[in-house]
Amino acid sequence: MAEADLALAERVANVRSRAGLDVARILVILGLGLVLFFLILPTLIVVPMSVGTASYISFPPEGFTLRWYIAYFRDPSWMSATWFSLRIAGVTTLAATVIGTLAAIALVRGRLPGKELLQAFTIAPLVVPHIVIAVAFYLTFAPLGLTGNFYGFAIAHTMLAVPYVVITVGAALQRFDPALELAALNCGATRLQAFFHVVLPNILPGVAAGAVFAFLASFDEATVAFFISGIEGKTITRKMFEDIDFNLTPVIAAVSTVLTLISLTLMGTIEIARRRSGAGSDH
Amino acid sequence: MHGASVSLRELGKRYGCVRAVDRVAIDIRPGEFLSLLGPSGSGKTTLLMMVAGFELPDSGAIWVGDRDITLVAPNRRDIGMVFQRYALFPHMTVAENIAFPLRMRRFSKKKTMQAVADALALVQLGGFEARLPAQLSGGQQQRVAVARALVFEPPVLLMDEPLGALDKKLREQMQIEIKRLQQSLGITVLYVTHDQEEALTMSDRIAVMRDGRLEQIGSPAELYDAPATSFVADFIGKMNFLEGECLGQDARCFEITIGRSSTIVVDRHLASHEALPQRGERVRLAVRPERIELTPHKNQKLSGIVESVIFVGSSRTFLVRLAGGELLHVQSQTTRESYSPSQGERVGLSIPSDCVHVFPQAEC
Amino acid sequence: MPESSLAQPRIHGSPSSAGRYGTMTSLVLVSPLILLLGIAFAYPVGRLLWNSVFAPEPTLAHYTRIVAEPLYLVVLWRTFQIAFIVTVLAFLFGYPVAYAMARIPGRRAMLIAACVLVPLWTSILVRTYAWIVLLQRNGIVNTVLQETGLTETPLQLLYTQGAVILAMTHVLLPFMVLPIYSTLRNIPDDLAKAARNLGAGAPQAFIRITLPLSLPGAAAGTLITFILALGFYITPALVGGPRTLMMSTLIAQQTTELLDWPFAGALSAVLLTSTLLLAALYRRALSFSKGFSNG
Numbered sequence: 001m002a003e004a005d006l007a008l009a010e011r012v013a014n015v016r017s018r019a020g021l022d023v024a025r026i027l028v029i030l031g032l033g034l035v036l037f038f039l040i041l042p043t044l045i046v047v048p049m050s051v052g053t054a055s056y057i058s059f060p061p062e063g064f065t066l067r068w069y070i071a072y073f074r075d076p077s078w079m080s081a082t083w084f085s086l087r088i089a090g091v092t093t094l095a096a097t098v099i100g101t102l103a104a105i106a107l108v109r110g111r112l113p114g115k116e117l118l119q120a121f122t123i124a125p126l127v128v129p130h131i132v133i134a135v136a137f138y139l140t141f142a143p144l145g146l147t148g149n150f151y152g153f154a155i156a157h158t159m160l161a162v163p164y165v166v167i168t169v170g171a172a173l174q175r176f177d178p179a180l181e182l183a184a185l186n187c188g189a190t191r192l193q194a195f196f197h198v199v200l201p202n203i204l205p206g207v208a209a210g211a212v213f214a215f216l217a218s219f220d221e222a223t224v225a226f227f228i229s230g231i232e233g234k235t236i237t238r239k240m241f242e243d244i245d246f247n248l249t250p251v252i253a254a255v256s257t258v259l260t261l262i263s264l265t266l267m268g269t270i271e272i273a274r275r276r277s278g279a280g281s282d283h
Numbered sequence: 284m285h286g287a288s289v290s291l292r293e294l295g296k297r298y299g300c301v302r303a304v305d306r307v308a309i310d311i312r313p314g315e316f317l318s319l320l321g322p323s324g325s326g327k328t329t330l331l332m333m334v335a336g337f338e339l340p341d342s343g344a345i346w347v348g349d350r351d352i353t354l355v356a357p358n359r360r361d362i363g364m365v366f367q368r369y370a371l372f373p374h375m376t377v378a379e380n381i382a383f384p385l386r387m388r389r390f391s392k393k394k395t396m397q398a399v400a401d402a403l404a405l406v407q408l409g410g411f412e413a414r415l416p417a418q419l420s421g422g423q424q425q426r427v428a429v430a431r432a433l434v435f436e437p438p439v440l441l442m443d444e445p446l447g448a449l450d451k452k453l454r455e456q457m458q459i460e461i462k463r464l465q466q467s468l469g470i471t472v473l474y475v476t477h478d479q480e481e482a483l484t485m486s487d488r489i490a491v492m493r494d495g496r497l498e499q500i501g502s503p504a505e506l507y508d509a510p511a512t513s514f515v516a517d518f519i520g521k522m523n524f525l526e527g528e529c530l531g532q533d534a535r536c537f538e539i540t541i542g543r544s545s546t547i548v549v550d551r552h553l554a555s556h557e558a559l560p561q562r563g564e565r566v567r568l569a570v571r572p573e574r575i576e577l578t579p580h581k582n583q584k585l586s587g588i589v590e591s592v593i594f595v596g597s598s599r600t601f602l603v604r605l606a607g608g609e610l611l612h613v614q615s616q617t618t619r620e621s622y623s624p625s626q627g628e629r630v631g632l633s634i635p636s637d638c639v640h641v642f643p644q645a646e647c
Numbered sequence: 648m649p650e651s652s653l654a655q656p657r658i659h660g661s662p663s664s665a666g667r668y669g670t671m672t673s674l675v676l677v678s679p680l681i682l683l684l685g686i687a688f689a690y691p692v693g694r695l696l697w698n699s700v701f702a703p704e705p706t707l708a709h710y711t712r713i714v715a716e717p718l719y720l721v722v723l724w725r726t727f728q729i730a731f732i733v734t735v736l737a738f739l740f741g742y743p744v745a746y747a748m749a750r751i752p753g754r755r756a757m758l759i760a761a762c763v764l765v766p767l768w769t770s771i772l773v774r775t776y777a778w779i780v781l782l783q784r785n786g787i788v789n790t791v792l793q794e795t796g797l798t799e800t801p802l803q804l805l806y807t808q809g810a811v812i813l814a815m816t817h818v819l820l821p822f823m824v825l826p827i828y829s830t831l832r833n834i835p836d837d838l839a840k841a842a843r844n845l846g847a848g849a850p851q852a853f854i855r856i857t858l859p860l861s862l863p864g865a866a867a868g869t870l871i872t873f874i875l876a877l878g879f880y881i882t883p884a885l886v887g888g889p890r891t892l893m894m895s896t897l898i899a900q901q902t903t904e905l906l907d908w909p910f911a912g913a914l915s916a917v918l919l920t921s922t923l924l925l926a927a928l929y930r931r932a933l934s935f936s937k938g939f940s941n942g
Contacts, residue, residue, distance in 0.1 A: 035740045035744055042774055043777065046777055049780060099683060106672070106673035106676035109667060109668055110667065110668040110672065124684070124689075128688075128922065129877065129922055131894075131895040133691075135902050136692040137691050138902070139691060140690065140695075141691070162680060222771060226880075244775075271764065
């Protein structure tokens with residue numbers, strides 16, 4: 001296994017470091033580099049594809065053009081799908097953050113009968129395959145006219161996103177020192193005052209992270225969207241799925257780049273904020 | 284600021300079948316510094332939490348002054364508290380932390396600012412208003428916590444092992460400072476600690492807790508010189524314990540054997556248990572290391588061999604092995620003329636009859 | 648407003664432990680979540696499963712069909728086979744990456760972390776699209792192969808089982824790396840050093856100390872990857888073809904093309920049961936790892 005190789009390389013390096021001959025180590029680094037290349041390549045490849053001039057996919061891309069981005073922004077069907085997705089993601093973020101935060105407080109800090117079971121139920125939508133959820137949701141909600149419909153999506157996506165909020169806010173609450181809340185009560189604050197003055201400001205990074213996860217869980221969601229989209233109400237993921245399946249144009253690369261940029265910006269912000277607060281607490 | 288009396292009346296608290304606090308009754312005088320001392324799990328923190336209002340007692344009542352606060356919500360009790368790890372709000376500055384109790388009481392801005400400045404001056408932290416707790420040292424955080432607990436002028440201050448997180452030197456300095464502050468303000472302090480030295484240094488009285496029960500309450504000197512149980516004897520100060528058997532008694536004293544050959548005489552009033560030991564009964568003897576006197580060996584009733592000598596500056600501790608195998612700690616002042624045997628030397632020991640505490644053996 | 652119940656601390660009734668919210672308050676706080684999951688998740692999934700047995704009348708015919716027809720058995724077998732291969736590949740690729748991420752200091756660790764996190768944060772649809780671009784007939788891989796003279800005519804890469812496995816491994820790899828990384832990071836570096844100091848060679852120190860201590864993370868990563876692979880839809884649907892039908896794509900086919908809801912329900916039940924069994928195993932692995940850190 002590569003691991004033993006790495007360790008072996010270390011020993012070999014120790015023995016022969018002066019000689020400078022270090023074949024095993026180089027091999028290990030090469031293997032690691034290949035895996036990392038495998039990881040990152042498909043994610044970044046869409047960027048050059050989206051600015052090539054050819055109207056079919058070719059590599060290496062020739063020329064430079066923004067026409068595929070312009071095509072994306074001028075195409076009413078892409079635009080309506082994008083706005084539809086953004087609206088759903090916005091409502092999902094709000095609903096999932098509020099519902100998930102309240103539930104996390106109860107699940108971490110409350111006295112509840114059958115807490116373990118409730119916690120398992122809360123994360124069930126993460127465990128149950130999305131194809132099963134999608135088909136089941138369609139079976140129940142299609143007769144009610146909730147497919148291809150904003151409200152249907154809002155309900156489905158809030159349900160899919162809420163576990164992320166419960167997990168991140170729950171983790172933040174677990175790190176939160178309950179003595180701080182007692183101290184607030186001792187200082188004369190009511191439970192509600194203690195929550196808003198002391199608990200909430202301290203778990204806010206967790207709540208913000210949960211909100212970002214909820215947004216992306218909705219905005220990037222494809223499986224359920226595939227089933228409950230209609231001809232009118234169609235998310236950007238469903239539109240992409242169709243276009244990938246039927247007419248593979250470089251516009252998809254442009255859309256992919258936009259989607260990736262949004263995801264990376266949001267997650268990168270959270271990650272940097274997390275690292276910064278982590279580094280801050282060390283001192 | 285004037286302290287109020289605190290009266291704990293037959294307080295009880297169970298968790299399942301564990302009696303965390305078992306019918307504890309303590310009356311704390313106004314302005315008194317009372318320590319709750321005991322090992323972890325002895326119920327001292329639970330007791331404090333009940334006074335603060337974070338736990339409700341199953342039975343009994345808590346009075347502050349002439350007010351029954353047993354069922355009053357924690358935020359309406361007007362009792363200051365310093366938490367174990369200070370519990371300073373990390374997102375608020377020092378000034379905001381101290382102003383918090385006043386904000387909750389809807390003080391005017393001007394009054395709040397003045398009170399915060401006063402409280403900071405009290406703990407000698409003027410100029411630190413704008414810092415965040417994370418930017419303070421442990422000792423400074425501790426002072427902010429004290430200022431926050433005192434700023435709304437509560438008649439009673441609770442402290443839950445407030446010095447546990449500090450290093451030894453700072454801890455000793457803070458002990459003196461807190462005591463000085465308490466005396467100048469005249470506030471009643473209920474102080475939880477598991478550090479007996481800390482309790483002895485700071486308290487007017489100490490309540491020793493064990494397994495949820497109040498073991499003994501009294502001044503530091505009373506607890507040190509007249510422990511009621513062998514637990515208190517062991518917990519407070521250093522103590523030698525010996526097993527023995529009662530040989531007989533007269534009006535004034537008992538005679539007790541240690542091991543096979545040695546005997547000592549004990550004053551009658553120092554036997555702690557209600558029923559005095561009968562002839563033939565096994566007992567437990569306790570002697571403070573500094574009460575034992577070492578003399579050159581000359582056929583004394585009690586003799587042993589010095590196993591090691593530990594130098595601790597102002598005094599020396601000798602570990603002496605008795606003939607029966609028991610090991611005694613003997614402490615003596617380091618003076619020029621004092622007898623100072625060396626390792627391996629055979630020595631005689633004399634124990635004054637009024638320095639031995641006798642406990643029934645069944646107790647431990 | 649549910650929070651209003653927080654306003655008054657409970658002063659009567661059962662003793663409330665320090666800093667805990669009472670049962671009534673807690674129930675009010677979780678009720679929106681329970682309502683949402685009940686209506687949008689539990690009820691629909693329950694109904695799908697119910698339909699597989701009771702619609703229109705009680706029958707197990709839909710389940711016997713899965714076992715009786717070779718086509719469906721093949722799909723079932725293929726699903727587990729692909730999920731297994733993907734998991735093994737993800738472990739072999741993922742462990743060294745996690746190890747490097749946990750042990751290499753400074754900038755290079757950030758670089759490795761970025762290589763793991765960036766794909767994780769990118770839409771699955773985008774990544775699947777990228778694999779199509781890479782693997783299609785006139786795609787990048789074929790172009791490179793032809794230009795280097797390894798092949799003369801373009802190979803059929805897309806819509807094969809190999810393509811599905813490759814793309815799924817890529818998509819699921821971060822889910823393997825991260826749990827292993829988090830256990831490795833929590834193993835003090837001193838332990839391996841102590842082992843070296845006590846006379847173990849580097850490989851021995853790794854095999855006897857680091858590897859066993861990282862097993863809980865490896866178990867968690869393996870199970871998560873396997874669970875996700877079993878129910879994966881988007882990637883097999885786009886990268887795979889008719890000959891790489893998996894459980895998820897079969898369920899989709901039954902509902903969108905054949906409208907056979909009871910049979911789709913039966914297939915879902917099989918998929919769900921396998922998933923939940925594995926999830927239960929995962930919980931055991933988690934409690935195992937917990938015991939590990941406490942011990």
